[in-house]
Amino acid sequence: MQLQNFMHYTDVGCRLVRMQRYEWRGRKGSRDEETPLQRLWFLFSAVNMIYQMLGMVIYLFLVDSWEEQPGGVVGQLSETCSIMGIMLFGISNMWMLVQHRSDIESILAELQQLYPRQTRQYRIDYYYEKSTRLMRYIAIYFTFACSYYNALPIIVLVYELLMESQHFRYKYQSNTWYPWQLLTNPDSLVSFMVAYLCQVVSSIMAVVFMTVSQFLLCVFVTQIQLHFDALASGFGALGAGQPGANDQLKALIAYHIRLLSITRKINRAFNFVILINFATSTIAICVMAYSMVMFNVFMACKYSVGLVAFLILTFFICYNGDQLTSASNQLLPAAFYNNWYEGDLNYRKMMLFFIMRSCETQELRAYKFMPVSMITYMAILKFSYQLFMFLRTMA
Template structure:
C-alpha cells in the first residue's frame, strides 16, 4: 500500500500546535467555532498579562541587585532571563503586527506545497522534512527543558527534601528571581498561586520564543526545497533545442514563475521576522555572556540549570544562522544550474528567459535583520566572538572588585 501524501498542515503542525497551547491560533480565521476562538483569545491575553507583570518584577529585582556588589552575581543571573523574556515578548508583538501578512504567507506556502506522493518524491520532501523534524525536536527539547528546569526544580527539590528526606520545613523558593510587592512565601495558598503564575509565564515565554523560530525553520525548509527542485529541473532539462522551442519556452517560463514566487515568499519571511531577528541577535551576545558567567561563578546546583540555558541559546542562534546559510546557498544554486544547461543551441527567446533567471538569482534569497548583513554562519561566529569578549570583560571586572 502506497503511503499517503503529506499535507501542508502536517508539515507545519508542530509550531501551530505549540501556539495553540498558549491561546494563539494562526488559523483562527478558518475556525467556525466562535466560543473556542474566544476562549483561546482570553487565554492568550491573560497569559501575556501575567507574563509581562513577571518581567516587570524581574527588572525591578535586577535594578535592586545592581545597587550592591554582594548581589551582583544575582543580577547577572536575572539578566539572561530578562533578555529571553524581551525576545519572547517582541516575537509575539511582531507576530501580532504582521498577523495578516503571516496568514497570507502560510496560505501561499500551502498553495505552492507539492500535493501528490509523486510530486513530493520529486521535491525530496521526505528527506527535507526528516531533517527539519530532527532540528525542531532538538531545539524544542532544549528550549522547554530550560523553562521547565528553572520553574519546576525548586518545588521538586523541596518536595523530595520534605517528604522523602525528612527536612523540618518545606522550602518555599521560586525558580526565577522576581520582586513582588507582597510576601509571596508567607501563606501556603499565596505561595502556590504565585508559583503557578511563574510556571505558566515560563511556559508561555518558551513557546512564544520557540514557535516563531519553528515557523521560520518550516518556511525556509520549504523555500530551500523549491529552489533545489528548480535547480534539478534546470540541470536535468537536456531537451532544449530550436526544433521544439515553444515547449521548451513554456517549460522554462513555469520555472521562472516558480522562482519569482519563491523570491517573493522569502521577502515575506523577512517582513514578518526581521524585527524579532534584530532583537534576537542584539540580545544574544549579552545573554550568552551572562549565562556563561553564571556557569563559571555559580554553585554546582545552579550550573546544571544554566548549562541547559546556555546550550539552548547557542542552538537557537545556530539554527537561525544555519537556515539562513541554507537559503542563500539554495537560491544561488539556481543561477549555476541555469548556466550549466546546454543553452548554446537553444532558441533566442529561450536564452533571454534564461538570462532573466540567472540575473534574478545573482541576488540570493536570504534571512535579514535591519542594519545586519544576510544571516549566515558568519553571523553565528560574530555572535560567539562578541559573547566571549563581553564574558571576558565581565569576568575581569567581577574578579577585580572581588579582590
C-alpha cells in the first residue's frame, strides 16, 4: 500500500478533464506528457463553463415578461440560480486545482516523506478502505446525477413527441443565452443540439472538478488522521523512565510540528473553495427545494438530484473537517496520561510545551470565517430552510 493508491479516484478525474495528474518525488510510474490537444480541450472546457455562467446572467436580463414564465419571477430566478451555483462551484474548484497545483504537489511530497515504512503502529488498511469507500460512493452518485441531468431534456423531448403535445418546444438543461440565437431561430433543432452539447460538456466538467477537489481534500485529511493516530499511539507507548525517552519525545514533537505545518498548508489551499461551497450550497439548497415545488414532475426530479448532490457534497466536506478535528483531539489525552511524572526535568518541560500546543484544535476553516464541522453543516441546513420558507412566503 503506497500513498499513490489513495489517489486513484483523483487520477481518474484528472484524466476525464484532460489535466495532468499530480506528481511528487517518490511517486512511481512515468509522468504523462500533456499534448497540445489536451491543453486545447482543457481551455475550451474552462471557457465553456465560464460562458455558461455569463449566458445565464444574460438570459435573466433578456426575459421579456417574467409573469408569463413558469413560476413567475421567483420561479425563474430559482431555476436559473440553482444551476449557476453548480457552475460557480465547478469554476472555483477548477481555479483552485490549477492555481494551487504546486502547493498541492508540495503537500503530497511532504506526505510521501512521512509515509510509514514500517506499518506496525499505522492502520493504513483501515484508513485506505474508509477513504476509498467514501470516494467510491461520491463518484457513483455524481455519475448518476450528471447522467440524469443531461438525459432529462431528451426524455422530456421524447415524451412530448409521443404525447403529441401542442406546446412542444426544445428545452435544454438550463436557461442560457447563446450568441448564435441572434442569427438562427432559438427553437430550431440545430440550435438546440449545439446548446445541449455545450451544456453536457460544462456540466460534466463542473462535476469532475468538484469531485477531484473533494477527493484531494479527503486524501489529505485521511493522511493527517493516519499520522495523528500513530502519534497518539506513540505517546501511549512512550515510557518516561526508559533509557532514551527524551530523544523519543523530541522525535514525536518534531513529528507533530511537521503535521501542523502540513495542516496549515492544506487550509491555505482549500479555505477559499470551502467558503465558496458553503455560500453556494446555502443558496442552492434553498432555490432547488423551491424549484421542486414550483414546476412539473420532470423538473422536480431534476432539481431533487441537484439538491441531494449539494447536500452530499457539503456533508462530505464537513465530515472530513470533523474527522480532522477528532483526530487532533486524541493527542492531548494521550500526552497527559503518559507517565511524564517519572521523567526528568527536561522531559517534563518538553511534555508541558507539547500539551500546551495540543490544546489548539486543528481544524479546516472556511477562509477564517467558520470551522468546518458537522455543526457547521447543520447551521447551513437551518439557514437554507429559513430562506426556503421566505421564498415560499414571497411567492
